[in-house]
Amino acid sequence: MIERLISLWPARTGAAPIVPERSVAGRTLLLLITIMSFLSAVTLGGVVLMQKSAIAWSADVGREVTIQLRPVEGEVMDSNLRSAVSLAESTPGVASARALSIEESQKLLEPWLGSGLDLTAIEIPRLVVVQLSDPAEADIEGLQRNLGAVKGASLDTHAAWRQQLNTMAGTIVFSGLMVLVLIGAATVLAIIFATRGAMATNREIVDVLHYIGASNRFIAGEFQGRFLSIGLQGGLLGAVMALVFFALIGTAAGSMLPSEAGAQVGVLFGRFALGWSGLFGILAVVPVIAALTAITSRTTVRRFLSETS
Known part of the structure; x- marks a missing residue:
């Protein structure tokens, strides 16, 4: 109204x-x-x-883990690298594993040490980059146990970063x-x-x-x-x-x-x-x-x- x-x-x-x-x-x-x-x-x-x-x-971080190999007296680094790559590739859920070359490892240190340094006289740790095909199915614990046979080897799952x-x-x-x-x-x-x-x-x-x-x-x-x-x-x-x-x-x-x-x-x-x-x-x-x-x-x-x- x-x-x-x-x-x-x-x-x-x-x-x-x-x-x-x-x-x-x-x-x-x-x-x-x-x-x-x-x-x-x-x-x-x-x-x-x-x-x-x-x-x-x-x-991306969850699809990758890293194996670090520290220099150990009496151990051959190249042999340990091959063993670590072989163990990673035989682990279920792993797509590929690749050892970084010395040049690539030195490149990773440049942000902290600067470029142009000659590190050939220093035995630096080496890395193996492991790509996972399925992070949920990957046997990370089994890989970590198997790496116990390689002296100086340790596994980083990047959980802290995630x-x-x-x-x-x-x-x-x-x-x-x-x-x-x-x-x-x-x-x-x-x-x-x-x-x-x-x-x-x-x-x-x-x-x-x-x-x-x-x-x-x-x-x-x-x-x-x-x-x-x-x-x-x-x-x-x-x-x-x-x-x-x-x-x-x-x-x-x-x-x-x-x-x-x-x-x-x-x-x-x-x-x-x-x-x-x-x-x-x-x-x-x-x-x-x-x-x-x-x-x-x-x-x-x-x-x-x-x-x-």
Whole structure:
């Protein structure tokens, strides 16, 4: 009945609606929500990229174990290397085993000792890299027992590295969620201030609506519809900007950075390939921001009306 009365209320030419379509507060809120949506989408995309990279690193590390052979007096290193390779290749679940050459072993020491050092006079430990065809089926315990017959041999399953990678991934996900919570809280506060400002600006219209019998629920619905529109527009703009951002960063990382730096960035972020999960996550920001905007504005309007009535 009240809604029908409102529809029959005579409107002046050029009169402002209950909630102005275009106002300084509305444009400012739209810009703010766009920025918040962009930050939320970028944070979510970064979390997805890092989590995918961590999972890939953990899987790669889990498919490889290393046999270390320390120099032992009276033992021939080349013979021990052949024995270790033979034992690894005969282990169920092992795809291949390869002993690193002296040059490759020295190359591994360069980050700590520097390049250009002559290590030929030093008997350095040697490594055998073992690739697993199926980490779940590989008989690692049996390989470790068999290596007991080779003096100076020890097996490194990289379990500590995998644990650190999993911890890092969990920390990144948790930190990303905390950032999203903070962005959401800032967005809610901005919507509250914008809604109360719009209510104060349109107080005369609200008083007229009250005078003809409009309920607080109806007035709150009008504001909710307007702020829902702002939330949808801002959320969509922010999500599109985030997708463009990742596309530009991925292109820049692949073409503008030096080959070494580009390779390192690719290892860290996977060439910024979000995948379907990342795309869906960023697009999900749009309805979440819109719903948050609508619910917050409605709650704020009803509380404001109850305080002033």
